[in-house]
Structure formats: C-alpha cells, structure tokens
Amino acid sequence: MLRFFVRRFAGMIGILLVISLITFYLFFAASGPDDVVQMSCGRFCTEEAKAGVRHDLGLDKPFFEQYWVYMTGIVMGRDIGDRSCSAPCLGYSFSSREPVTERIQNGFPTTLSLAIGAIVLMILIGVGLGVIAAMKRGTRTDKVLTTVAVVAGAFQIFILGPLLLLIFVYETELMDLPKYYAFTDNPGKWATGLILPWICLMVIHMAMYTRLTRSAMVDALNDDYVRTLRAKGLSKRDIYIKHAFRGALSPVATILGIDIGILMAGTVITEFTFSLNGIGRLAVLAVEDSDLPMMMGVVLVAAAITIIANLLVDVAYAVIDPRVRLY
Amino acid sequence: MKSSDPLAKADSTAADAAPAGDKPRSSFLSVRDLHVRFTTLDGIVKAVDGLSFDLERGSTLGIVGESGSGKSVSSLAILGLHNPKKTVIGGEIHFDGVELTKASENEMNKLRGRRIAMIFQDALAALSPFYSVGEQIAETYRRHMGASRKEARQRAIDMLGRVGIPNPERRVDDYPHHFSGGMRQRAMIAIALACNPDLLIADEPTTALDVTVQSQILDLLGDLQSEFGTAIIFITHDLGVIAQTADDVLVMYAGRCVEKGTVREVLRDARHPYSWGLLSSVPDLGGDVDIPLRPVRGTPPSLLSPPPGCPFHPRCDYVARVGDDACKTSRPTLTLADGRGSACHLTADEKAEIFATEVRPLLR
Ligand SMILES: Nc1ncnc2c1ncn2[C@@H]1O[C@H](COP(=O)(O)OP(=O)(O)OP(=O)(O)O)[C@@H](O)[C@H]1O
Ligand code: SF4
Ligand SMILES: [Mg+2]
Numbered sequence A: 001m002l003r004f005f006v007r008r009f010a011g012m013i014g015i016l017l018v019i020s021l022i023t024f025y026l027f028f029a030a031s032g033p034d035d036v037v038q039m040s041c042g043r044f045c046t047e048e049a050k051a052g053v054r055h056d057l058g059l060d061k062p063f064f065e066q067y068w069v070y071m072t073g074i075v076m077g078r079d080i081g082d083r084s085c086s087a088p089c090l091g092y093s094f095s096s097r098e099p100v101t102e103r104i105q106n107g108f109p110t111t112l113s114l115a116i117g118a119i120v121l122m123i124l125i126g127v128g129l130g131v132i133a134a135m136k137r138g139t140r141t142d143k144v145l146t147t148v149a150v151v152a153g154a155f156q157i158f159i160l161g162p163l164l165l166l167i168f169v170y171e172t173e174l175m176d177l178p179k180y181y182a183f184t185d186n187p188g189k190w191a192t193g194l195i196l197p198w199i200c201l202m203v204i205h206m207a208m209y210t211r212l213t214r215s216a217m218v219d220a221l222n223d224d225y226v227r228t229l230r231a232k233g234l235s236k237r238d239i240y241i242k243h244a245f246r247g248a249l250s251p252v253a254t255i256l257g258i259d260i261g262i263l264m265a266g267t268v269i270t271e272f273t274f275s276l277n278g279i280g281r282l283a284v285l286a287v288e289d290s291d292l293p294m295m296m297g298v299v300l301v302a303a304a305i306t307i308i309a310n311l312l313v314d315v316a317y318a319v320i321d322p323r324v325r326l327y
Numbered sequence B: 001m002k003s004s005d006p007l008a009k010a011d012s013t014a015a016d017a018a019p020a021g022d023k024p025r026s027s028f029l030s031v032r033d034l035h036v037r038f039t040t041l042d043g044i045v046k047a048v049d050g051l052s053f054d055l056e057r058g059s060t061l062g063i064v065g066e067s068g069s070g071k072s073v074s075s076l077a078i079l080g081l082h083n084p085k086k087t088v089i090g091g092e093i094h095f096d097g098v099e100l101t102k103a104s105e106n107e108m109n110k111l112r113g114r115r116i117a118m119i120f121q122d123a124l125a126a127l128s129p130f131y132s133v134g135e136q137i138a139e140t141y142r143r144h145m146g147a148s149r150k151e152a153r154q155r156a157i158d159m160l161g162r163v164g165i166p167n168p169e170r171r172v173d174d175y176p177h178h179f180s181g182g183m184r185q186r187a188m189i190a191i192a193l194a195c196n197p198d199l200l201i202a203d204e205p206t207t208a209l210d211v212t213v214q215s216q217i218l219d220l221l222g223d224l225q226s227e228f229g230t231a232i233i234f235i236t237h238d239l240g241v242i243a244q245t246a247d248d249v250l251v252m253y254a255g256r257c258v259e260k261g262t263v264r265e266v267l268r269d270a271r272h273p274y275s276w277g278l279l280s281s282v283p284d285l286g287g288d289v290d291i292p293l294r295p296v297r298g299t300p301p302s303l304l305s306p307p308p309g310c311p312f313h314p315r316c317d318y319v320a321r322v323g324d325d326a327c328k329t330s331r332p333t334l335t336l337a338d339g340r341g342s343a344c345h346l347t348a349d350e351k352a353e354i355f356a357t358e359v360r361p362l363l364r
Helices: A001-031 A032-041 A047-056 A063-074 A100-135 A138-151 A157-171 A189-219 A224-233 A234-273 A281-289 A292-320 B006-016 B069-077 B104-112 B131-143 B151-160 B181-193 B213-226 B239-245 B263-269 B274-282 B321-329 B348-362
Strands: A079-081 A081-083 B029-040 B042-054 B060-065 B087-095 B116-119 B198-204 B232-233 B247-253 B256-262
Touching: A001 A063, A001 A292, A032 A047, A063 A079, A063 B263, A100 A138, A100 A189, A100 A234, A100 A292, A138 A189, A157 A189, A157 A234, A189 A234, A224 A234, A224 B069, A234 A281, A234 A292, A281 A292, A281 B060, B029 B069, B042 B069, B042 B087, B042 B247, B042 B256, B060 B239, B069 B087, B069 B116, B069 B198, B069 B232, B116 B181, B131 B151, B131 B181, B151 B263, B151 B274, B181 B198, B181 B213, B198 B213, B213 B232, B213 B239, B232 B239, B239 B263, B247 B263, B256 B263, B256 B274, B274 B348
Parallel strands: B060 B232, B060 B247, B116 B198, B198 B232
Antiparallel strands: A079 A081, B029 B042, B029 B087, B247 B256
16 A cells, blocks of 8 residues: 555656656747747847846756756755745746746636536536436436436537526626635635536536446446345345445546546636636646746646546545555 | 344244235245246247246255256246346246235345345355445345344354354455455355345355365255255256255256156156256266266257257157157146156156166166
C-alpha cells in the first residue's frame, strides 16, 4: 500500500517533469520569447532595449538553465529581479507582472468547483438513471431513459450552455448569470451560482454513465453468482443494488478517470461559455499573450489534477473490487 | 417461527407446513411429469421431458446421467430459478404441501435459501467476488432468520468451522479469491446450510475436490442430514459417491428418467441399457485390469429434435433384441413397481439375463 503511493508519487513527479519540459521547449520552438520581447519593448525598439528586456525576463540564458531556474523555483522559491517569490514559485506573468501562483490560486477554486459539482451530478444522475434502466430493463421506462441519455449526450457545451443561459437567465430571468462564490463563504450561493454549468456538463456527460451502468449491471445479473444470490432468496433490491451494482462500479470508475481529463480540457470552453474566471480562461489568455510562466503554471496544475484524479480512480478500483491490489 | 436458536428449526418448520391431514401419504418432495423447455434461436430445447420422483425427509436421492441430461436444469426448476420469459415449465412440484410451479416469486423467495437450498456446481463462479465469504453466508442468515449483523457473523464463523475451514474466525473476512478450490466449495456448502434447509440440492458438490476432502464433505452432509432430517438431492457423475450417499437413484438420459430404484437395485442389478453403460464405464482400480473400460458409445442426442422412439436407440446395443423396430418408433414408458423400474422395451427377463451375462462380469 505505502509502496503503491510512493511509486505513484514518483511517477507523478516524472510525468510533471516531462510535461513541463515539453511545454517549455514548445514555447521556445514557437519563438514565443521573441514575441514577448517585442511586446514588452513596444513598437520602436532598439536592439539594446530588446536585449535589456530579454535579460530582465531571464530569456538570454541557455534553455536548460532557464528550465532549471524555473523548476528549482517551484520547490524552493527564488528571487526574480528585485522581487522575491516564495516556495511554490511559478514566476511572474510576462503580461500582467502578477505572481502566477497567486493568479492560479484565484482561478483554481472556480475550475475545481465546476469539475467537482459536474462530476457529482454526472455520477448521481447518470449512474442513477442507469440503475433504474437496468432494474426495469426491457420496459418502456428503460427505453425512454436510454433514449433521453443518448439524445442529451449529443449536445455540446457551446450549444447547450447558451441555450440554458437564454432560457433560465435572459428569457425567464429565473436565475442570475453563473458566478463563482467561495464555498467556504456561502455554500448555498456557491451551489446556485454554478448550477447552470453543472447541469450543462452533467447532461452532456451522463449518457455514457447511464448506458455503461445499465449494461454493466445487466452483464452482472447474468453472472453465475447472481443465480446463487437468487437461490439464497435475497430480495430484488439486494441483488440489484448490493450485488449487481457493485459489479458495475469498476467500469464506471474507468470512464470517470477518462472524463476527468476531458473535463479539464473542456473547462476552457465551459468557462468562456458561462463567463467564469477559472484556470481555463487563464490558459487561453496565456497562450494569446505568449505568457510562458502563466502557461507553465496552468499546464502543471492541470496535469497534476488529472494525475491525482486518476490515482484516486485507481484507489477506487481497489476499494470496489477486492481482487484488485494496489502495487 | 422466529427463533434465535437455529437448532429449534425442526419444530418451527413443522408449524410452517400445511396441515398433515390435507395430503395424506404425499411425499415431502414430489415431482410430477416435470417439463422444462427453453425457447432459443434454434428452436425449442426440451431439457427436461417428463421427470417424476419422490423424496422423503431425511433421505437422499442420487441423480446420475451424462453431461447435458438435464440434471442442473431440473434442480433450477425446483428452485424456480429459470427465466420465465425464455422457459416453459410444465408438470407439478409439490414441496411440503406447496405447489412450487404455481408459487409466487414472493413465496419462492421465502423458501429459497431458507427451506430449499442449493450447492452450485462451479463454486468460483457461484460466489460473488465483491463480498467476503462470511458476508455471503451471513446475508442469507440475516434475511431469513431476522438475525442481527453480529449474530449472522457468528453464524458464518460457526458454519465455516462446521464445513472444516481452519481458523474460521480469521477466514470469515477473506474473499472467495483467497480460498482454494476445495475451500470455496465448502464455503458454498456453508452458505447453503446456513439456515438448516429441509431440502438440499447438491449439484456435483465434490467434483472439483480431492478424495480426502470429498469424503469429509460427504460425511458432513451425512451428519447434517441425520441431525436435521434434511432431504438431499445429490447430483453427480460419480457412481462411487452415489453408492456412499444415496438411498435411491435416478438415472437421467436426455431429460428423462430412464431408470429408478434403490441404490442397491440400480448399482447391483441395473435394468436399463444406458445404466449398464454407465456402470461398466466406471474404472475399477482395485479390480482386474484385463477387463476393458466400456464407455457409452456415441454422443448424447439433440434436445432440439430428439430421436423418435427410445431416445437412447442410436446408441443402444440391444435395439435388435426388441421386435418390430419398436425402439425406433415407440417411446418406452417408465413403469414403476415399488418405486423400481426402467424405461426400456426389453422384457424383464431379457433385462435380467443381459445384466447377469453381459454386464455383471464387467463390474467388480
Ligand atoms: N438457459 C438455457 N437455454 C437453453 N438451453 C439450456 C439452458 N440451460 C440448459 N440448457 C440445455 O439443457 C440441457 C441440460 O442441461 P443441464 O445443465 O441440466 O445438464 P446437466 O445434466 O446438469 O449436465 P452437467 O453434468 O454437464 O452439469 C443442456 O443441453 C443445456 O445445453
Ligand atoms: S428401448 Fe430399445 S433402444 Fe431404448 S434402451 Fe431399451 S433396448 Fe435400447
Ligand atoms: Mg449440471
């Protein structure tokens, strides 16, 4: 168990190193530094002025030295120019001059809240409908639920999102525009502020969970052990929920692992659609501005979240199925 | 009815039973003209085709027959576990005054696991991989005996001990994949016996086990039977096991009973060519190695379109002994005298003669 976590942690560091190196390299390969220097320097820029900017931003040092400085800064903090940047130091934004760590800290709760709320709804509703469909398989309820899930899954955020906004915000004025409130300040406002994007993400993703849960449960119901359960005289509820559903959880966890990655990638579109300020928006702005520190920060955080989420999914496998061992 | 002491079961079930006066002289379990047909894409499979037998409390019926003869399908029919959408069940199954083929799912669920229990053939597949062995025993006990979690857990430990699992207090929390094949089979038995059933259907419970474990399990079943008066249906390929455990034997072929009688009668004086084939295909390790093993030649008939006449005739050596090609045209019926009989056109004298001259010399 401990070995599992140590190994996975080491693996995570490795992956983050590779990702950061690639991002760093791509930035230089796409001649991002020149754009940055040009922008900071203004239109009438002498070569000397450019060199000055280059030096200030540390872009005159060799590639690996810059990378090294950047990476050690994350662990130990570093001084940049006359400012000191403490431990998880991700540098200063080239464009806004603000500390990247701080900006990510501001945007992160929004993105995380979006993802967590959407995942909880996706699982509750998607899996719940799947369980109902499996229990009523072959009936009209089953067909209606399966069809609804498939149709819902055909939507895209940029279609469904504006549609929801149009209906609930602009036409009926039942709701305000989505807005992020800190959960710790006011959980009620937190939930109502994000309910529209959550529903939007839930609707789009739930089809997979409904179909998967239904088919995995129906498969499980055909397993030999279910016959034993019936021979023991267990109630239908016990057979479906306690046993067959348990057998369906592993495939659900697999899809969840994949969906977390998809959600992270899709958060860009989600945040723009609902005018929220999370790290998805930061990512887009960073790319537009060739803002290397910002880009690096967002990429690393997003990668770390995805890796941690998948680690949790692997732990979930072991919890769900006692035959799976963590190693 | 509710009783915390499982040993008080014998009294409580007597109270459950229908008034004895209602059906005088009827057996504890009485199967009459049972038919089980599956609707498949290829057609209708007649897996069980007119099976009848009786079983009394405290006695054991052995069912033998080659693979596909309908042994498991018959057992599942007794428990009402066939999918009603794909299965047509005909005939009657009377269990202690209840007609099981007409019982509601609710009534059946009260009997299953409580009064009628089954040990399944393949214990690894038959146990859930997601719950501990103890929980799989305990959940039955909780459901039927209204026991608390703690009581049920204790019961699980007791049962594991009784079926011969060492360290039951520790093993109770293990999962099926931690158990060896033989231990899983015992766990399966522990589940089936958790509520001291009145009728136990054991579908090849010892096939996967080595001889030592096998005889321990057989002893255990025997003990339970004498303690609780359990009626047992013992399904097996192993005539040796039948000889050891059964009172009566039923030989199945292609979904029908072809011969029935006491163990002595069937094993020492069989009256059906198929039974002869079964008997002479048993290797006799202690006996004369010069006597060749004679497996039943040919393959089991199709259940989709069974051969006309006697279903055994394509494989039978004695078709010519019966006049008018009757074997190929008319189906022999099972006529019983004192519970003894065989479904074959040969006359009683011919059967006795053939057994004495051709079959007995092959047996030990
Ligand atoms: N659900 C089903 N649908 C269609 N055919 C079935 C079904 N279940 C069983 N059968 C068929 O019924 C026949 C009898 O099967 P059964 O399992 O009772 O055999 P068995 O006597 O228990 O054999 P074995 O000794 O191998 O366990 C077989 O030919 C089998 O293919
Ligand atoms: S009826 Fe004919 S074919 Fe069938 S077992 Fe008897 S002799 Fe053989
Ligand atoms: Mg079988």
